[in-house]
Amino acid sequence: MAASNNVKSFFEEIGDIAYFTGRFFREVFKPPFEFQELLRQCYNMGNRSMLLVGVTGFILGLVFTLQSRPTLMQFGAESWMPSMVSISIVREIGPVIIALICAGRIGSGIGAELGSMRVTEQIDAMEVSGTNPFKFLVVTRIVAATLMLPLLILLGDAIALVGSALVENIKGEVSFLLYFNQVFDSLKFSDIIPATIKSFFFGFAIGLVGCYKGYYCSKGTVGVGEASNAAVVYTSMLLFVIDFIAVFVTDIFFGI
Template identity: 75%
Template sequence: MLNFPDIKDRVRSFFEEVGKLSRFAGRFFREGFRRPFEWNEFLKQCYNVGNRSLTLVILTGFIIGMVFTIQSRPTLIEFGAESWLPSMVGLTIVREVGPVLIALICAGRVGSGIGAELGSMRVTEQIDAMEVSGTNPFKFLVVTRIFACVFMLPLLVLIGDAFALYGSYLVENIKGDVSYQLFFNNVFGNLAFGDLMPATIKSFFFGFAIGLVGCYKGYHCTKGTVGVGVAANTAVVVSSLLVFIIDFMAVIVADIFYEL
């Protein structure tokens, strides 16, 4: 059972961690837009984040679309609203399901990888060696990885959404004999620019949160090789939590915007 001093220490540790993460983010904004820019490392990290996550994103999106359609179809048939299935699936995937689930996948795949990679470099003193040699390890290691996550995650979300819709179409084609043209006419006929834009914007914030937390945990890794595993694990947990928080805030902002 926790006593009051333990709770007090945990609350203080939580706010200290939030403060350190905020300073880390502030350093990123200070150094991220100053020359020189590490373009080669940035492109390399874009490949690591995007291409190496592509297969997992495609498979996940495809299965999400199929499962969501299979689960929703009997209920809509019961209420006589089967014709609304393509538009409902399209709106749900584009607005909410696609961005959040793809971001969670990237938090597990990318966030843990960045945390483990930078943590290994920290405990083996490679980062210290870069500082001694006169280079800026923060700009080379951290800035490039965060920018890669920011730019690649929206692209992964768009690809995942596309394959999710295609998986939904296959189910409808097999079970309901719905043609390709009819299905996607219903999907895009009910999608508006206001549906796609908020989902794309919050994907940038998802990518920033995943890259920031992964880099922070790895860059400040301690306790030797054990700390590398801790950094990778906590990077996944914290970045996943931030994805839900950002999504909640984005929904509130979008709701206020629609009311105006």
């Protein structure tokens, strides 16, 4: 009985999220457009996440290169290090790791903020006053997350390659110029374009789930914590699903 109730609630929530997504697409193209709030959200999500993403990317490049170098040295393939690291980070590791970091930073923040507004009846007050809270609170945050995450991923990838180049410069005495020449020789548009496209979907998923959990928060202040936690957990699972679909589609169209 409990299992059937869990399955039923799962599919009900899937339906609610689908309706929430449909409502977003109906509202996003209808005036008025909240450009000022959109810019504010872009600043909050983008500029305030740059330090976290930069540190994460730098450490990612350092660790990945340090862990891979001994194995390549066993086969005498140290010269392949720039190509291997750059393709791995740009295609897969960078977007996924940075998206997960942003899911914790941005998704939980959205869930907690909207959840606190719901339990303190600020959203209800906006509806009574004639303001469209969905347009002002939800649409702007989802669009901002969709736009900002690809930029954060590009920043994180670039800093990760700098960290990798630093290790190669110290351990292998490879100059930065030679390292990045090999990086740009090995990278192709078929590596960069699919990774960039899927990063937009990562940002959309982070904004959507965070807004959904926060907008429909209940149970008072306890629900705020639950909404914030659920936003991170659900988003992390969804990111892996989107990544699997993206890799599958990329393999069909690009053959990689």
